[in-house]
């Protein structure tokens with residue numbers, strides 16, 4: 001099957017993926033996926049395990065052949081009907097989860113590995129340049145084993161950047177680092193990619209990583225992209241209920257349309273960011289928008305508290321038995337069993353109820 005935009009390219013984009021489809025036997029891993037990545041941007045492909053993000057990345061890299069659709073890198077078709085360029089002809093750099101460094105080669109020789117077609121002196125100059133870029137100037141003679149995880153990650157990035165690729169692809173690049181190191185290495189990687197003015201796409205299942213690192217986040221679910229947006233838009237204006245619940249914490253309440261921009265919910269009448277199209281729908285409440293006021297006559301009860309220092313997550317049970325989470329400041333003094341009045345700050349996001357499937361019409365016997 002050929003996608004409608006199978007040969008589309010876009011002059012301002014570093015990557016244009018159109019109608020990309022990939023199946024393994026009976027499993028559809030990537031389902032007619034479209035993605036445009038502007039030059040110089042850092043895009044995250046975010047989705048739960050098994051949603052197809054790694055398959056999409058490997059297909060973009062040329063490690064897998066698509067069943068349908070097209071891929072253009074820097075305006076050049078690299079995969080599409082009748083076209084398939086192998087990875088080494090796509091002008092891409094790749095950073096894998098396990099860094100994939102050659103253990104028997106020095107750091108400098110690892111970085112030089114992809115630099116073919118230039119003189120020895122030019123190669124030596126470029127290796128020194130990218131090692132400086134990743135702040136490993138004096139480490140060229142070391143073996144990878146003599147480096148920390150974060151430093152190995154930076155060598156892998158230097159190797160990917162050395163040939164000045166049109167696109168850098170990173171597959172779960174931080175998952176092998178322990179939590180303490182991850183935040184600093186993420187920042188380093190972002191700064192290095194910026195300094196190199198590289199365009200990069202990385203896949204992750206970690207929403208915090210995607211939101212804090214990327215300029216744009218593409219949310220993938222069942223092989224398709226639900227929304228591509230900057231992190232703030234994604235969080236405050238999710239395009240689907242899946243995005244709302246997958247990105248950040250969210251509790252969902254039933255709501256019925258009151259007027260154009262308000263709904264009636266178990267928490268009373270709430271303003272909405274958009275008009276509900278159907279008579280009823282799902283109302284997304286973020287824990288940080290929930291206000292709690294201790295009130296002996298309140299209709300809700302505190303059922304659990306997790307204290308984090310910078311804030312606390314308070315679970316409350318509403319009169320109808322529903323449980324909701326509220327994120328409150330560190331000084332709010334609540335105990336389990338306290339009665340509270342619950343209110344919501346700011347407009348809420350709503351989604352129309354899915355239409356019920358049409359009843360099957362049986363043909364007359």
Ligand SMILES: Nc1ncnc2c1ncn2[C@@H]1O[C@H](COP(=O)(O)OP(=O)(O)OP(=O)(O)O)[C@@H](O)[C@H]1O
Pocket residue numbers: 024027028029047048049050051052053054055056205
């Ligand atoms: N080589 C393969 N052979 C058969 N099925 C595969 C293969 N690779 C992936 N799949 C299947 O395709 C689907 C998408 O897998 P993929 O690895 O792309 O997802 P993912 O979102 O990257 O998940 P994870 O974060 O767990 O790596 C899954 O159902 C997976 O089992």
